[in-house]
Amino acid sequence: MATTRENKGTRAFNDTIREYLEGMAENDALFAVKFANPTKSMDDCVNYIINQVQKSGCNGFTDDEIFGMAVHYWEENEIEVGKPLTNCKVVVNHAVELTEEEKEKARQDAMNRLRDEEMAKMRKPIQPKKTT
Structure with a gap:
């Protein structure tokens, strides 16, 4: 799975989402099948999340809201990812x-x-x- 390389914040965001999803796949066999879908990628997952955040007009989300968007991306067969946003800043709330x-x-x-x-x-x- 590829990760975005724009900045450390975005890398940390990608890594946090990926680690959460990998942990979920380890504990949930049904999700593991969806997470193994070769037509989906972490880059598209992150683009989907960022586009959803932008559409909402809100600046802050709980971890559960963001993780929920990530899970939704992997669980839906037909989902509109949106265009990659290159000029955005992602803040991760952990060191x-x-x-x-x-x-x-x-x-x-x-x-x-x-x-x-x-x-x-x-x-x-x-x-x-x-x-x-």
Whole structure:
């Protein structure tokens, strides 16, 4: 199953939906059959959810409402997904876990920024004090 690659929020959203659906498929044999449908995809599922959210005009939804939309997408044979929305922001209400590589890169980036800021301060010419 492919996932959207626009930004970390969208990836986290895709991952959260996928993990929920995979867990549901493990515990519900009837849903597992529908979830294995080769004509459906996680990208289309997420597009369906985002389009439904946009149509509603609301900005906030409970987890159950979003998961319900995801399940509905997989359970319906004929469902209009809608066009992919490329200019939208998805907010996931849980912490995104970084990999060890991402943590190390963030630490290195922070150290480099601090070093650059301190070097810039050292290069700044000292302004003579005005005396009256």
